Amino acid sequence: xxxxxxxxxxxxxxxxxxxxxxxxxxxxxxxxxxxxxxxxxxxxxxxxxxxxxxxxxxxxxxxxxxxxxxxxxxxxxxxxxxxxxxxxxxxxxxxxxxxxxxxxxxxxxxxxxxxxxxxxxxxxxxxxxxxxxxxxxxxxxxxxxxxxxxxxxxxxxxxxxxxxxxxxxxxxxxxxxxxxxxxxxxxxxxxxxxxxxxxxxxxxxxxxxxxxxxxxxxxxxxxxxxxxxxxxxxxxxxxxxxxxxxxxxxxxxxxxxxxxxxxxxxxxxxxxxxxxxxxxxxxxxxxxxxxxxxxxxxxx
Amino acid sequence: xxxxxxxxxxxxxxxxxxxxxxxxxxxxxxxxxxxxxxxxxxxxxxxxxxxxxxxxxxxxxxxxxxxxxxxxxxxxxxxxxxxxxxxxxxxxxxxxxxxxxxxxxxxxxxxxxxxxxxxxxxxxxxxxxxxxxxxxxxxxxxxxxxxxxxxxxxxxxxxxxxxxxxxxxxxxxxxxxxxxxxxxxxxxxxxxxxxxxxxxxxxxxxxxxxxxxxxxxxxxxxxxxxxxxxxxxxxxxxxxxxxxxxxxxxxxxxxxxxxxxxxxxxxxxxxxxxxxxxxxxxxxxxxxxxxxxxxxxxxxxxxxxxxxxxxxxxxxxx
Numbered sequence: 001x002x003x004x005x006x007x008x009x010x011x012x013x014x015x016x017x018x019x020x021x022x023x024x025x026x027x028x029x030x031x032x033x034x035x036x037x038x039x040x041x042x043x044x045x046x047x048x049x050x051x052x053x054x055x056x057x058x059x060x061x062x063x064x065x066x067x068x069x070x071x072x073x074x075x076x077x078x079x080x081x082x083x084x085x086x087x088x089x090x091x092x093x094x095x096x097x098x099x100x101x102x103x104x105x106x107x108x109x110x111x112x113x114x115x116x117x118x119x120x121x122x123x124x125x126x127x128x129x130x131x132x133x134x135x136x137x138x139x140x141x142x143x144x145x146x147x148x149x150x151x152x153x154x155x156x157x158x159x160x161x162x163x164x165x166x167x168x169x170x171x172x173x174x175x176x177x178x179x180x181x182x183x184x185x186x187x188x189x190x191x192x193x194x195x196x197x198x199x200x201x202x203x204x205x206x207x208x209x210x211x212x213x214x215x216x217x218x219x220x221x222x223x224x225x226x227x228x229x230x231x232x233x234x235x236x237x238x239x240x241x242x243x244x245x246x247x248x249x250x251x252x253x254x255x256x257x258x259x260x261x262x263x264x265x266x267x268x269x270x271x272x273x274x275x276x277x278x279x280x281x282x283x284x285x286x287x288x289x290x291x292x293x294x295x296x297x298x299x300x
Numbered sequence: 301x302x303x304x305x306x307x308x309x310x311x312x313x314x315x316x317x318x319x320x321x322x323x324x325x326x327x328x329x330x331x332x333x334x335x336x337x338x339x340x341x342x343x344x345x346x347x348x349x350x351x352x353x354x355x356x357x358x359x360x361x362x363x364x365x366x367x368x369x370x371x372x373x374x375x376x377x378x379x380x381x382x383x384x385x386x387x388x389x390x391x392x393x394x395x396x397x398x399x400x401x402x403x404x405x406x407x408x409x410x411x412x413x414x415x416x417x418x419x420x421x422x423x424x425x426x427x428x429x430x431x432x433x434x435x436x437x438x439x440x441x442x443x444x445x446x447x448x449x450x451x452x453x454x455x456x457x458x459x460x461x462x463x464x465x466x467x468x469x470x471x472x473x474x475x476x477x478x479x480x481x482x483x484x485x486x487x488x489x490x491x492x493x494x495x496x497x498x499x500x501x502x503x504x505x506x507x508x509x510x511x512x513x514x515x516x517x518x519x520x521x522x523x524x525x526x527x528x529x530x531x532x533x534x535x536x537x538x539x540x541x542x543x544x545x546x547x548x549x550x551x552x553x554x555x556x557x558x559x560x561x562x563x564x565x566x567x568x569x570x571x572x573x574x575x576x577x578x579x580x581x582x583x584x585x586x587x588x589x590x591x592x593x594x595x596x597x598x599x600x601x602x603x604x605x606x607x608x609x610x611x612x613x614x615x616x617x618x
Binding site for chain 1: 352354356401404405406407408409411412413415416417419420423424426427483484532533536539540543572573575576578579580582583586587590
């Protein structure tokens with residue numbers, strides 16, 4: 001039983017890392033564009049399929065395919081941002097918040113419908129990154145999970161380094177604090193909206209590519225991770241990248257513990273899906289600024 | 301212009317009344333479903349467009365109303381209209397509850413909370429399959445024992461017109477102004493003496509009740525309820541209907557729903573491509589015509605009319 005719980009905890013940790021990657025992308029978008037991106041889960045889904053087709057059609061090996069998926073997700077996100085999100089920055093747009101909600105919800109519907117056409121309703125499973133299992137003592141874990149966790153951590157470290165130690169990252173941070181002040185010191189804010197939305201999309205797409213061999217790919221796969229990511233982003237404090245990483249791990253582990261300890265096994269899987277939703281609702285009710293919220297990115 | 305609008309209304313009214321005798325059974329059932337979607341889309345437009353509360357949990361209330369009525373009729377054997385009334389009341393109560401707990405939330409937070417609520421409800425219905433029938437569906441007693449859908453059609457039409465009359469009365473009354481003032485600026489509305497708390501809760505309670513009414517009707521018409529009715533995809537369809545028609549007007553949202561439902565069935569041979577098409581249409585509408593395509597079309601008609609009038613005035617002068 002303790003071995004089982006430990007394996008569950010480790011699995012939860014891996015999934016938590018993936019959640020954290022998705023949530024970090026959502027956070028980057030939120031803190032710069034000031035919108036909650038309801039289409040984030042669909043970019044995650046598209047990333048999974050990008051990797052699948054890079055492997056099966058083009059013949060790229062599984063590991064570089066993750067990078068290809070990230071680049072394609074970046075390009076797709078930039079395209080979406082340039083064509084559909086520019087009214088968010090225009091002073092003539094009324095009620096920008098409502099526009100952001102509606103347009104990203106619309107994008108999520110569109111992408112899901114498109115995926116259903118292109119990829120079909122049946123689940124697809126990309127090949128393993130690394131077949132086989134890792135056995136340490138009584139603990140068993142597939143190499144895919146180990147790899148996904150490791151790659152996810154690498155993405156998060158790269159993101160934190162990028163945000164804190166490069167001029168572009170600092171510029172992003174400046175725009176997140178004040179659009180006007182950033183413009184005054186010579187930062188072209190349009191370029192950084194583009195970068196932020198693309199970066200967020202690349203993280204979501206990368207997460208989708210990593211998850212592919214563990215679960216399968218399906219057009220509706222983005223729905224749940226999306227709400228989980230929202231729960232994480234809000235729990236971690238809107239706009240705090242470090243907060244979302246910690247919250248992502250917390251939710252991943254507690255969710256798999258919930259599955260392991262739920263008294264009625266026949267229902268544990270369906271109710272596990274409700275678990276993060278309930279956390280999301282509770283956080284919104286009790287502490288909408290989250291655990292690590294930064295005041296200046298709070299949304300009104 | 302006024303006589304033209306009146307004439308159009310008479311023609312549409314006559315067409316709506318004669319509809320069951322003009323079409324076959326298939327299109328009649330499409331007509332019944334169109335009535336259902338029209339009530340849902342119109343009430344969502346009241347909540348989102350007028351009151352500015354972007355709830356993505358509206359289909360959850362449809363589902364709540366439908367399951368409440370379906371289960372009560374099945375287990376307690378009460379008359380169906382009483383069951384539907386119970387569904388409406390249930391949605392009104394839960395809706396005010398959601399409205400109450402969402403008071404502190406604005407914009408995207410509210411949207412997130414309602415999405416989460418809607419998914420939790422769907423998951424509970426799927427999981428508690430001993431009571432609700434789960435994904436396999438719940439058999440619901442049909443409202444009429446007729447061989448055609450004609451009685452359903454007229455009932456749907458009556459419910460739609462009744463709901464529309466009430467909602468239209470609401471939005472043209474002082475309450476409509478209160479709703480819109482809260483949408484534009486909550487603090488300014490409160491400062492002007494609008495009871496923001498009361499009207500935000502009221503907006504939720506009223507629109508959720510309409511959703512519950514539509515849900516009860518849908519359940520007792522369709523005969524078998526599945527949790528999918530409360531899914532995010534169904535919500536997306538209703539949002540598309542209301543937005544393409546226009547969320548700033550109850551009637552426009554209703555027409556959007558009727559039009560889209562018929563279009564979906566008319567384009568059935570295109571299969572899944574329809575959904576992509578409607579998704580694209582939705583995005584274009586939000587991006588370029590935020591008040592909906594009907595408002596856009598109406599503006600064009602008005603502009604054409606005024607241009608013609610200008611020309612005739614010019615000719616008279618010349």
